[in-house]
Amino acid sequence: MRKRLTGLLAGIGLSLACSTSVFAQELTIFWAEWDPANYLQELANEYEKETGVKVTVETTPWADFQTKAFTEFNAKGSAYDMVVGDSQWIGAASEAGHYVDLTEFFNKHKLNETMAPATVKYYAEYPSNSGKYWSVPAEGDAVGWSYRKDWFEDPKEMEAFKAKYGYDLAPPKTWKELRDIAEFFHRPDEKRYGIAIYTDNSYDGLVMGVENAIFSYGGELGDYATYKVDGIINSEKNVKALEVYKELYKFTPPGWAKTFFVENNQAITENLAAMSMNYFAFFPALVNEASNPNAKVTGFFANPAGPDGDQYAALGGQGISIVSYSENQEEAFKFLEWFVKDETQKKWADLGGYTCNKSVLESAEFQNATPYNKAFYDTMFKVKDFWATPEYAELLIQMNQRIYPYITGDQGTAKEALDNLAADWNATFKKYNRVQN
Amino acid sequence: MATAVLTTLDPKSRAASRGMSDLAIRNLFIIPTILFLIIFNIFPLLYSLGYSFTDFRASGTGQTNFVGLQNYRTLLNDPFIWNNFAITAKYVIVSVVGQVLVGFGTAMLLNRSIPFKGLLTTLLLLPMMLSMAVVGLFWKLLYDPSFGIINYALGLGTFEWLSNPSMALYAVAITDIWMWSPFVMLLSLAGLSAVPKHLYEAAAIDRAGPFYTFFRITLPLVAPILMIAIIFRTMEAFKTFDLAYVLTSQPTTELISIRLYKMAFQEWQTGLSCAFAYIVLIMVLAITNIYVKYLNKVKER
Secondary structure (H helix, E strand, O other), X not given: OHHHHHHHHHHHHHHHXXXXXXXXXXXXXXXXXXXXXXXXXXXXXHHHHHHOOEEEEEEEOHHHHHHHHHHHHHOOOOOOOEEEEEHHHHHHHHHOOOEOOOHHHHHHOOHHHHEOHHHHHHHHEOOOOOOOEOOEEEEOOEEEEEEEHHHHOOHHHHHHHHHHHOOOOOOOOEHXXXXXXXXXXXXXXXXXXXXXXXXXXXXXXXXXXXXXXHHHOOOOOOEOOOOEOOOOOOOHHHHHHHHHHHHHHOOOOOOOOOOOHHHHHHHHHOOOEEEEEEEHHHOHHHHOOOOOOOHHHEEEEEOOEOOOOOOOEEEOOEEEEEEOOOOOHHHHHHHHHHHOOHHHHHHHHHHOOOOOEHHHHHOHHHHOOOOOHHHHHHHXXXXXXXXXXXXXXXXXXXXXXXXXXXXXXXXXXXXXXXHHHHHHHHHHHHHOOOOOO | OHHHHHHOOOOOOHHHHOOOOHXXXXXXXXXXXXXXXXXXXXXXXXXXXXXXXXXXXXXXXXXXXXXXXXXXXXXXXXXXXXXXXXXXXXXXXXXXXXXXXXXXXXXXXXXXXXXXXXXXXXXXXXXXXXXXXXXXXXXXXXXXXXXXXXXXXXOOOOOOOOOOOOOHHHHHHXXXXXXXXXXXXXXXXXXXXXXXXXXXXXXXXXXXXXXXXXXXXXXXXXXXXXXXXHHHHHHHHHHOOHHHHHHOOOHHHOOHHHHHXXXXXXXXXXXXXXXXXXXXXXXXHHHHHHHHHHHHHHHHO
């Protein structure tokens, strides 16, 4: 009996020992489950052909992505060699030592010059303006809009619109026009609705939707260098922006209270809405007739300008970082070296990835490749992002708690919501001893 | 009783024929269980109690400080947390009362000789065999205001079950009632079939009305087993996470477990969330104790 037990234990021990010994020729990249991850896998297959190193892109649904990644980091697990992490993670992951410092790599390859400035600022650098880099910009992304060309170009609609609003019906250039068009097409009795916006408060969906309004109205979330938020997050401009977002909510399809990228693409494919907010990363599905029966009549435009002409969009997208606990850091560096080459970046763009490489973005070939690439190029040079401090998750939840009831539940006023949010954020920054001048 | 089990190993049993003593059997089965309990239950329980007095963050490398009762103070002063408790209380009451009414009612209907009774009972038990997350996903489709079958069947047009802040919690509770009424039904059915038939006969001879029979015979005799069903369902409803998480993200449906999850695994405030978990644990223990007291009283009758 005892002998058998010992044998069994030895067997278990041996198999455990074997499974943890890692073959250096394999790399694992962790990302969320979406099309760009499949494109990255295809790109990685090319790398395997060239070098013999097998690279696997492991994915998990967006809703779990943050939790799963940080659970692995906190346990100092070596399951992932690299992670294509969200831009706002960078503070938390770098301060806690989860990411390898890439400053040297960054400077050696002059990524500062070859990548679009906004992507370097938000995906790679932390703290702001410190010259320290933690990731290589990989998937550039920002919010854009899709719209129904057939609805917009219908002569009857154009005539009726002009009669009602006094100007021509065309893709909106300002948030005011966006609001008018949403109101114009909102016809619940015809089961047609004005607009699809982000409202999901379980991660950063709603907040990024609202950011599009805030940034274009000339507002900011706070001073990212000094952590000052009073008079910034609850500024007059932000109050107006939040009010207009709430007004847009009135023109959404019924039940539009927990919606993110999936629902917003459905708004176009299912003939629900005239216009829909979404990340550029989800637009390939809209020009594909297999996934969008309205592909031929779907158009795109960049996030419109606010009342003072400011025009910004909420940043999405991610950079690739090397995980500190990886046992294959050397191989990972080799992969990144290959990844940042101009020809790889071009291949990445051809496969459907949104490269952050300036020269590829600026090429006519890229800009004419799809109906939305031009809008993407325009947008990528005017993007802003959420806080990237280590406590961003608390800030995000607080923002959801304050603005969600106002927008979807009609509770309180925009001013109250933002004043309360400023108080919450102040308390949080105080708790973590962030400087506030 | 326990010693009787331990000392009487059947001499003809296979274990005995292999020369295993009672003691060996005890060691083989009980010690691993106890070890398991200690390692995976008791130890983390005590460890997290320690964490609840610190500002520990599992995500950080910063120093962990002892903060005394500060976490408990923070939580109990947070209006959002109180709101989470109020929501949970409302949810538990609506959902458990609903399950008892529907479950016990169905059991009463089934407690007679009808054709295909076995088949019917089995079919009625199906909902509780499904996974919570799956139930959540398909009820989300059923509730959909544009194409959901519920609005279609009830002729409600585009009634917004899940995005209407005041309706969303009831929508979650209805789903929970649908899923777990069969559980109450099953236990009630067991209780009902144990009520001696001669009591009903005696009541019939005395010309007792149906209400009198129900409140004086049926209910008191089924009460103990019904109480057990209620205890189980209350504890489960208190802990509900997946169903509400999948169905909707309205602040009016943010149950304590959802808030706890966000605090622990999105914000990584490990110390604070340990304190929160302890507050919840104490509440569940208190409520269960009240129930158990009542159960004992019912049994004595």
